[in-house]
Structure formats: C-alpha cells, structure tokens
Amino acid sequence: MTPPSPARRAGLFEGDDGAWRCAWCQATPAYRRYHDAEWGFPVIDDTRLFEKLCLEGFQAGLSWLTILNKREAFRSAFAGFDAERVARFDAADVERLLGDAGIVRHRGKIESTINNAQRALELRDEFGSLAAYAWRFEPKRSARPRRLTLAALRALTSSPESIALSKDLRRRGWSFVGPTTVYAFMQAMGLVNDHLEGCHVRAAALERRAALVPPAR
Numbered sequence: 001m002t003p004p005s006p007a008r009r010a011g012l013f014e015g016d017d018g019a020w021r022c023a024w025c026q027a028t029p030a031y032r033r034y035h036d037a038e039w040g041f042p043v044i045d046d047t048r049l050f051e052k053l054c055l056e057g058f059q060a061g062l063s064w065l066t067i068l069n070k071r072e073a074f075r076s077a078f079a080g081f082d083a084e085r086v087a088r089f090d091a092a093d094v095e096r097l098l099g100d101a102g103i104v105r106h107r108g109k110i111e112s113t114i115n116n117a118q119r120a121l122e123l124r125d126e127f128g129s130l131a132a133y134a135w136r137f138e139p140k141r142s143a144r145p146r147r148l149t150l151a152a153l154r155a156l157t158s159s160p161e162s163i164a165l166s167k168d169l170r171r172r173g174w175s176f177v178g179p180t181t182v183y184a185f186m187q188a189m190g191l192v193n194d195h196l197e198g199c200h201v202r203a204a205a206l207e208r209r210a211a212l213v214p215p216a217r
Contacts, residue, residue, distance in 0.1 A: 011150030011196050019200040031065055040205040042190030042212045044131040049189060050120050051081035054113045056185050057176030058104045064184075066104075073102030078113060083124075086117035112175040119173050128215070135214035137165040138191045147197050156194065158183045 012020045015032065025035035043049060055074060059067045067074075077100050079085035097103065097110045120130055127133040139161045145152040162183035169177040187194045190209060195202035 009198065011153065012198050020198055021201065022196050022199050027065055030068065034068055036201055039188050040190055040193050040195050040201065042205075042209045042214075044129075044135070044212070044215055046083070046120075046124070046130040047081055049130050049134055050083050050117070051075070052185050052188055053177065053182075054078070054081060054116060056181045056188075057112055057116075058106070058109050059184070060109070060176060060178075060181060062104065070103055073100070077103050083117040083120040083130075086114060087121055089114045089117075109176060116174050116176075119169075122172070132215040134165070134189070135191065137161045137186070138214065144192065148194060148202075149197060153194055153196060156183070156192075159186075159192070161191075162186055 009020070011023050013023045013026050014020050021032065021035055025031040025039075043052075051074075055067050055071065058074070075081060077097055094107065094110055094114070098105050098107060123130055123133045139159060143160070145156075158179035163179045165186075166177050166179040166182040169182070183192075186192050190205060193202065193205045193209065195205055
C-alpha cells in the first residue's frame, strides 16, 4: 500500500497490516473491523438503519466502542431491531430490558426506542421505507469538504442536513435524535463519507456509494 504523505497522516494510524486507518478505531480489533467493513459504507436496509438510529441514541453520553461491544446483546434484547416487533413492546418489556445487564439500562432510552419503532412504521407507510426517507437528506457533493482532513472532520459534529433530519424526526415524534446523534448516524450509514484522506477504506466506501441507487417511493 502507498502510505499517505506526512502532511496527510494527521488523524490516521498505520496498522500491523501496513494499512492506514482513521485513528478513532485504533483501540481494539473489533473497532478496526467495524471501521473497515461497516462505517461509512452506504446502507439501505431498514433494519440496519433503525438499529443504528436507536444505538446512536443509546450512545448519548457514552463512547461508540461501549455500544459496539454490547451490540449483540442489544440485538437480542430488542428483537433484532425489527421495528414491527419493537413497536409492540409494552411495560413488561421495559422492565425486562431494565434488568438486562448486557445493554445500557436507561429507562428513557429504552422507552424512546419503542416509541421510535412506532414512528419508523409511520415513516415506512408514508415513504415506502425508512431508507427512502433517510436518503432524502444525503448532502450534495458540493456541500461537502473538498478534502476531508482531520481539521475538516473536527468541524463536522453536525451539518445542515443532519440538523434538518433531526428537526423533521422530532417533529414526527422521534426522541434522542439530536443533530449530533443524527450526524453520527449519517456517517455510519454512508450518507456521508468521513473516512479521512489517506485512510485505505475511503476509496472503497466512495465506490460503494457510486454504485448505489438510493431507494425512492
């Protein structure tokens, strides 16, 4: 692999395999796998989109690595994030989840996930799919930084599009979907590609996006 120039290495690290990656994934092998295979690659599967919106809500006040390490437990606890099933959860399910040590036991976030499942079904009825709704907020290329350096990324805790999506979700009754949470969702689901210049995954994610036709009703 051709290494990035010294000027482009800020925010990157070189792995044991010689590949340069975004520095945020350096902590564990699981984090690096998530970075290499998932983060920034475009997603149009409704279950994965709903899961990510929910898990970003659970992350509030925590690190994503904490949530990633608990993701399988979350999937088991929340019926694989099948929105139809989660929407039917009741008070007994809330108490069951509050007793589940494998997840983040926060009543407000648990109840928010159930509410948001119900709202997701409403979006599906209106737009055909959650994907068709969410991809309407993909930024235009001209709205993105010409070169995604570490300095540019640090300025991107939210965006006009994540603010608009957050505002629209909240208007529709969703909770735990602030602009920063929604921007993290957009990063992870490939609505934006925030792999830094010089990261070996950036080009692959861009190619995947170029080949994708976002769903439309």
